Amino acid sequence: MKITVAGIGYVGLANAILLAQHNDVTILDLLQERVDTVNSGRSPFMDNEIEEYLADKKLNLTAEVSESDAYRDADYVLVATPTDYDPDKNYFDTHCVEEVIQRVTEVNPNAVIVIKSTVPVGYTASVRERLGNNNILFSPEFLREGSALYDILYPSRIIMGVPLNDRQLADAAQRFVFLLKQGALKEDIPVLLTALDEAEAVKLFSNTYLALRVAFFNELDTYAEIRGMDTKQIIEGICCDPRIGDYYNNPSFGYGGYCLPKDTKQLLANYRNVPNNIIKAIVEANSTRKDFITQRILEKAGYGSESRECPCVIGVYRLTMKKNSDNFRQSSMLGVLKRLTDKGAEVVIYEPNFPEESYMGNKVLSDWETFKSMSSVIIANRYSPELEPVMDKVYTRDIYFRD
Ligand SMILES: NC(=O)c1ccc[n+]([C@@H]2O[C@H](COP(=O)([O-])OP(=O)(O)OC[C@H]3O[C@@H](n4cnc5c(N)ncnc54)[C@H](O)[C@@H]3O)[C@@H](O)[C@H]2O)c1
Known part of the structure; x- marks a missing residue:
């Protein structure tokens, strides 16, 4: 052929x-x-x-x-x-x-x-x-x-x-x-x-289900963090149930990548004039999560606190969504970075493969040592062994050190 x-x-x-x-x-x-x-x-x-x-x-x-x-x-x-x-x-x-x-x-x-x-x-x-x-x-x-x-x-x-x-x-x-x-x-x-419409629906509903699962474990994590509880203990207890399963349950800054954000929004658009609560909530939950994560980072970096030692620089560890990702299309870190920038936070970005010197008005560094010494708080959507020596200043919600 x-x-x-x-x-x-x-x-x-x-x-x-x-x-x-x-x-x-x-x-x-x-x-x-x-x-x-x-x-x-x-x-x-x-x-x-x-x-x-x-x-x-x-x-x-x-x-x-x-x-x-x-x-x-x-x-x-x-x-x-x-x-x-x-x-x-x-x-x-x-x-x-x-x-x-x-x-x-x-x-x-x-x-x-x-x-x-x-x-x-x-x-x-x-x-x-x-x-x-x-x-x-x-x-x-x-x-x-x-x-x-x-x-x-x-x-x-x-x-x-x-x-x-x-x-x-x-x-x-x-x-x-x-x-x-x-x-x-x-x-x-x-x-x-x-049929044609059904095949198209299979794709959008599949990705929206995946986004729902990510949003669910992220919202569980928001609850645990605010209440001072151990997210890992709760997730382990839940996921022993084989109907739920111990996979695709690792908290993050939000669901991201090229497909989940856009496919959930498109499905919601297809729901026009169709009663729904969940589909709309899946789209909104991702934004709420990134708002919450941003607020926690700002607190950790001392913004809004009288005793803050200025300047407190927030280091963004990678713009990519996952450890092995080679692009950062719609990564959740971008949403958090935008919120931090809008709030006027001082940010530096560590992204060794980025071709420009700045992104959204923030300095981009490819030198790990300079990045480490400049950052008072380092934020990471996903853990990397590279972060080990600076874990005392890392903020991540990656509990299982996997996707
Ligand atoms: N990336 C994924 O994981 C994934 C998974 C499932 C479905 N999809 C869907 O598949 C589609 C493609 O996604 P992708 O990630 O492979 O895209 P991509 O952005 O990686 O690649 C698309 C390529 O198409 C080229 N292009 C644009 N217009 C063209 C034209 N008229 N003729 C020839 N080439 C043209 C672009 O230059 C680009 O190189 C999207 O609709 C996406 O939602 C993507």
């Missing part, structure tokens, strides 16, 4: 590698740098498994800039372009997805388009009608950024959204599911063929 993938991101590249083991795959991006990196056998982002596959495996994979002709003779086109949340419209910005669909519709209307980007509920049905292309499927992606290729090779499930009553497209969907299974290493992958 000839497959073209739009977008050299986590989703596009991991899927392209999976499919390029048995198919002829071209991956496109607007960024020349990402194209060159893939063609030289390297990953544009940190992922050991992707590096290994690009370097060692026999893949039939070429990267090109997106104006290329690669859509023209493709059997399938996968769309893996960004869908950022637009705060003005209170909805996903889907223009990058639409640009690809428009182009494919112009040059190769027979290609089957599989949207992998996360989209609002109802989007695929509406774009099929608006752009006059009936060959469009939606298949949500569940990979995590820290283990993108692993999650594609061992998927929890494959969900394929297919329009009702279109036998031909349902067959094309089944063939595509076969291609995904053919490239995967996991046996017995659960496969669900659903």
Whole structure:
């Protein structure tokens, strides 16, 4: 099969590698740098498994800039372009997805388009009608950024959204599911063929459930901290119940990363005119948590106290969400940093890979020794052994030293 993938991101590249083991795959991006990196056998982002596959495996994979002709003779086109949340419209910005669909519709209307980007509920049905292309499927992606290729090779499930009553497209969907299974290493992958809106809803409800769980343990931690109680003892007691489970229960400054904040907001937008309490509360809980964390940091740093020795510098240890993360898209630390900056706190940031000297008006340091000596209080969303010598001035809610 000839497959073209739009977008050299986590989703596009991991899927392209999976499919390029048995198919002829071209991956496109607007960024020349990402194209060159893939063609030289390297990953544009940190992922050991992707590096290994690009370097060692026999893949039939070429990267090109997106104006290329690669859509023209493709059997399938996968769309893996960004869908950022637009705060003005209170909805996903889907223009990058639409640009690809428009182009494919112009040059190769027979290609089957599989949207992998996360989209609002109802989007695929509406774009099929608006752009006059009936060959469009939606298949949500569940990979995590820290283990993108692993999650594609061992998927929890494959969900394929297919329009009702279109036998031909349902067959094309089944063939595509076969291609995904053919490239995967996991046996017995659960496969669900659903209607289009339902497949879109599966993705948004899955991420909103994950955000709910993070928000729940964070709110438990807020309670324990205010009441002077031991969060760990409470969580351990709760999580012995197998219905709750001892995983995904580590408090943090808030849920973050590219997907959970935007997907919860999009689901809430889809709830317009539908009664709800929980979905709204999940979105609001994250903001409340970051307000609380900010207030605790300011107290710890002596702001508002008469006896404070000035200046009390707050050191931000990493802007990234997790230990192994290579970007800080929507990390909860950014929300806390913004609040601290708005309150006029004096902040320095330790982020060794950051290209600029300042961020949000705060100094960025790449030298660990300078950062340590400048900071009176160090805040860390996640623990790192590097922090061990300065733990007496560290404020973190990372209880288990894991994600
Ligand atoms: N990152 C994740 O963990 C994850 C997991 C599941 C689903 N998703 C969803 O998948 C989608 C992509 O996410 P990502 O993290 O892989 O994105 P990303 O930002 O890492 O990469 C997207 C790439 O698409 C490129 N692009 C934009 N417009 C293009 C066009 N017209 N033609 C070709 N390339 C174009 C960008 O330059 C960028 O390199 C989003 O909708 C996201 O919500 C992401």
